[in-house]
Amino acid sequence: MLKLRRLRIEKFRGVAPGTELRFSDGLNVLLGQNGTGKTTLLELISMVVRSDFSSLAREEFAVEYELAVPEEATVTVAVSNKEKTGFVGTKDRPRIDLPERWFPVADVTIEDSSPGASRRIRYDVERGLTVGDHEPIEGGWEISCLNAGFLWAYMLLDPEFIVTPTYNRVRDASSARRFDESLELFTWLTGSSDARRRVFVLRERVLYAGIKSGLLPNALLRQLGSMYEPSRSDYTFKHSDLDFLATIKGIMGFDAAELKVDVTERNARGELHEYLTLGDLVFRFWWEGGEFITHTRLSYGQKRLLTFFYYLACNDDIVIADELVNGLHHHWIAACVEALGQRQAFLTSQNPLLLDYIPITSPEQVHDSFVLCRGxxxxxxxxxxxxxxxxxxxxxxFAAYEVGVEHVSEILQSRGLW
Structure with missing residues (x-):
């Protein structure tokens, strides 16, 4: 499983230069009053995990971070973006005029678990993309380190990485966007225009959901592959097809559930290839008597629960959730925390209920798991x-926690930590 182990910030908005955070492999909780940057930190973590700094294309920043697939590889990435004046180029390359004169740079080091197995990939606009000690790749400046999915795009340049768990984990993390504190993600999922996802099909089998595809669970893609027909305009998945549908059906007390997905566009690529654009997701829920409702009639809390379990189905490794407990009964909060499983999670909450469900195992885990955000x-x-x-x-x-008298939230508040 992919883990974000470390994040160092040299320049990013109002954050103190030299800030370095370390994270546990399990639950990580951001604590702080309103306006202390918790949501901003979650967004930055999402950019790092998804390899997508496109929203900072016209903003100066410099960060370094470490991703790891335990027992496989560690990937250290330094990315920066600076505003320059004039033109850039080298004596061997034509000078080019930079849009807005922004100068992005990346330095990627990939260390395999095998002793001495290390690779380095470097990018800047002047030289382009350089792998190891080789000459720069022609046209390298077109693969900017700010573009969505740049990290695994760079890894594709080394054939050895295409079949490794590290490459697969880095690529799959492209869907680890922030689960927001309200219903923004729910609206995006069920919307008819913005919720468009591109899927690549080969010989009636779904191969891949692209970087701009948004959130599509792997289980849904597998089912789509088995059901695929060239002229079919929509697909319906029952709760027996998708585990997350079965789970939320049970938690909400319905007797049946299904998800309908429309094919809104298709583009053939020869006789064997096709791109499908999927949209218009419709969730339906039935009671035993045959009466049903769609997702539009769910309550606020039900919509958030539905969205969160769908989000979990799309993200096997990392979860980034802002104010997770908003609108949820404490039984549902417990179900959400339990459903995180072995995923690494980054959470915020102004509600003490979430904190009281967090497992505490050692002082070391407490040190790594709590990030204090202050103005x-x-x-x-x-x-x-x-x-x-x-x-x-x-x-x-941890000493106070072991006594067992105070809740986690009470310990944090009494010691001025939250």
Whole structure:
């Protein structure tokens, strides 16, 4: 499973330069008052995990982070974007005028678990893309390190990576966007225009959902592959086909559920290839008597629960959730936390209910699992300070937790940590 182990921020908005955060492989919780940058940090984590800095294309930043697939490989990435003046180029390459004069740079190091097995990939606009000690690849500046999916696109340049778990995990993480605090993701999923997903089909078998495809569960893709017909305009999946549908059906108390997906566009690529564009997702839920409702009639909490379990079905490794407990009964909160399983999760909550469901195992785990977000003033301007809980605070927290008198939220509040 893919894990984000470390994130260092040299320049990013109002964050203190040199901020370095380390994360546990399990649950990570961002604590802080409103306006301390918790959502911004979740968005940055999502950019890092998805290899997508396109939203920062006209913004200066510099970050370094470490992704790991345990027992397989560690990927260290440094990405920056600076505003330059004039033209760029080298004596061997024509000088080119940069749009808005932005200068993105990336340095990627991939270390296999095998001793001494290491590869380096570098990118900048002047030289293009360079793999190891080889000459720059022609046209390399077109594969910008700000583009969505740049990391696994770079990994494709080395044939050894195409079949590795590391490549597959990095590629699949492209769907780990932020689960928002309201119904934005629900609206995006069920909308008829923005919720468009591109799927590549070969010989009546679904091969791949592209980087701009959005959220499509692997189980749905497998079912779509088995049901695929060249002229079919829609597909319906029952709760017996998709585990997440069966789960939310049971939690909400319905007797049956299904998901209908329309094919809104198809583009043939020769006789054997086809691109499908999928949209117009419709969820239906039945009671035993035959009466049913669509997702539009669900309550606020039901819509969030539905969206979260759909989101989990799309993300096997990493979950990024803002104010997860909004609108959820405490039984549903427990179900959501349990459903995280072995995934690495990055969560925020102003509601103490979520905190009280977090398992606590050691001072070390507390140190890595809690990130404290605080507002500061720097050079007369508002700024943010992000840091892991100190080792001393983590030890005191764990000692109080072992006593078993106070809830997690109470310990955090009484010690000024939340």
């Amino acid at each position: 500061e003033r720097r050079d007369g301007r508002p700024a943010w300070g992000w840091a892991n809980m100190s080792e001393e605070d983590a030890a005191e927290f």
